[in-house]
Amino acid sequence: MTISADHTAPDQAGRAPAEDALTEAAEKFGITAEDYMLPARHQIQMVDPDGRLTPVGEQGTEPGHEYPLPGDEELLAAYEQLVVGRRVNDQNSALVRQGRMAVYPSSHGQEACQVAAALCLSQGDWMFPTYRDAVAVMTRGVDPVQVMTIFRGDWHGGYDPAKHKVGIQCTPLTTQLLHAVGVAHAAKLRGEDTVVLAMCGDGATSEGDFHEALNFAAVFHLPVVFFVQNNKYAISVPLAHQSVAPSLAHKAVGYGMAGERVDGNDVVALLAVLDRAVKLAREGSGPLLVEANTYRMQAHTNADDATRYRQDSEVAEWLAKDPVNRMRTYLTDRGLLDGDGEARISEKAEAVAAQLRDGLGEDVPVDPQELFRHVFATPTPQLKEQSAFLADELARDASSQEAAQ
């Protein structure tokens, strides 16, 4: 392993390289460091809720906050994933209702965020998702049934994070953001050009680890893109109770990094903003914070009753901003999508849904000895003893059942 040149020591002028980079990045766009860090005055939007291209003057772009429209191929690929993601969310919710899964925190309504989070990354990059980001993990290429194992209740995980460069879906809020920082730091020490996407929700930005992660990433000048899906609620608690900052993206400024707001139901804008954030991070401009303005269309999980804390009318308003419909209209109007294309895509979505039904519909027998197998790399004598105890107990159970028959 080669560790590249010292990246933390102040230079002769006494400025930390991170500070230099900030100035450098700002200079690249011909703006001040402050304007570089501050989010643009408006959220970035490229396709409006009706599926029309937002006029260039109204996209929210500003000097230094300019975003080219992603290419047609990227948009078609994103649309396909949107349709699949929506189908996955609804299939999983159905499986919960049928008792095939213990719980599912659905990202219904947030599919544009989920898809863009995966598509903006290259193969060597990492993603650190939360419990709500199953669709992002699948879009990244992890087997859907493996992703859902955690919610089926056989095991607290289901896929190999190292193989897919995807952290295990994380529930203790924002703890994973520091892991993202660590992965980025290690990659940087080895001179690799890995970018890490670190995901969390709006409510989670109140946790101490959120602050620590952003600060560490900024101080060590690491290629981390923090991606906050602001879906307006933390279970029952609305954003207004979490923060009185002008926006969550504005929090970036306090750490010395750049922030941006984006329409979180517009996959075109999401791809544009995230693609650029990933590119900047890879080029060495330090961490960035992207806030996506979206909405949790369903209850927190199936165990939650959202009617206790929000109005149906609010949900209806957001229904009109649906990310999947918007994109369908846009692509159809542009002549990029026709009936055949739609049919092919929905066939693909149905195939994934069938895969989930098959994979989660069958009762895979669990092996009680799994309790002990993975606690340590080198098992302790105590655990071996406990494992033998359970084996003996189960054997006695089995033989007394046999005797009873």
Added chain:
Amino acid sequence: MSPTVTTSSEANGNVSAATARAAASAAATADAAGPQPVTMAKALNTALADAMHADPSVLVFGEDVGTLGGVFRITDGLTKTFGEQRCFDTPLAESGIVGMAVGMAMNGMRPVIEMQFDAFAYPAFEQIVSHVAKMHNRTKGAVKLPMVIRVPYAGGIGGVEHHCDSSESYYAHTAGLKVFTPATVPDAYRMLREAIDSDDPVMFMEPKKLYWSKDMVDLDELREQHSANAKAGRSSEGRAAVARPGTDATLIAYGPSVPTALAAAEAAALEGRSLEVIDVRTIVPFDDETVCASVRKTGRAVVIAEAHGFASVSSEIVARVQERCFHHLAAPIRRVTGFDVPYPAPKLEKYYLPGVDRILDAVDDLQWEN
């Protein structure tokens, strides 16, 4: 939201004290008809409401405790009755919740705060261990922290990861914290009222699998008992209960394991063996007297706990009983606890949790022949 609550004023919150009293008496009328089927959740909820009525310095806050009434509905209706200044949602930060409660307790309030789940209290560990537990000691008693940290804990609900930890041993191991854990519906009411009245900080561990357990309970009577006890300076803190009398061996349990121990005693009775079940109730302070009196009588004991056995409350109980009752013991004390593995996924939890059969096996092992 800027709470401007004063300890003296009656006009707290958005709802006037008069309205609050009216609501309370309406609730009292509804409960007035003697024993009713009451869940543990309802008993806890009533205890919170009664404590808030009794003392305007009692405040409830945490995550989702306001409009939603808590994910387990333990704080249901409190914001409506007492206003947003006395029961409110905080930003999502456990260290913040506990740390702010410390400051409030230093300044005339009695905060009763909720950690949403056992494993989500860990970001607050620093505040709990370094400040909640030590403030009284460091200030030689000049600063008291009359606060209650409610923690829904333990398993048996098929919860996904981080929702089933038995974290009581961390707190019991920390000098300066009292640790209560009710196992019955009346105790849920009684012990929460006493925890709130206590001038010491209390970790109030609520067995979440028992939230919906029901018992025939007269809440009015409990309320009156509490007032009478409080007036007389009586408390059940530090007192274990004999949950079922017996003569042959003692099962020592607390919180979620008490119903399991009782079921085991029931099964043993069918086989002609009489087991006494002790409900520890308050882990700190620990009732050596009641526990040891039972073991001296029966000469045999099994300690039951969901938590991992290693370096735990159950190991402490074995050590204490052994030190005090050695010459009365006919057999080594046995333990039935969770294995020393992370709390497993829902489909594996039945192999992990202490169950009736495992307890009866342990009882069978207590050297009966001779």
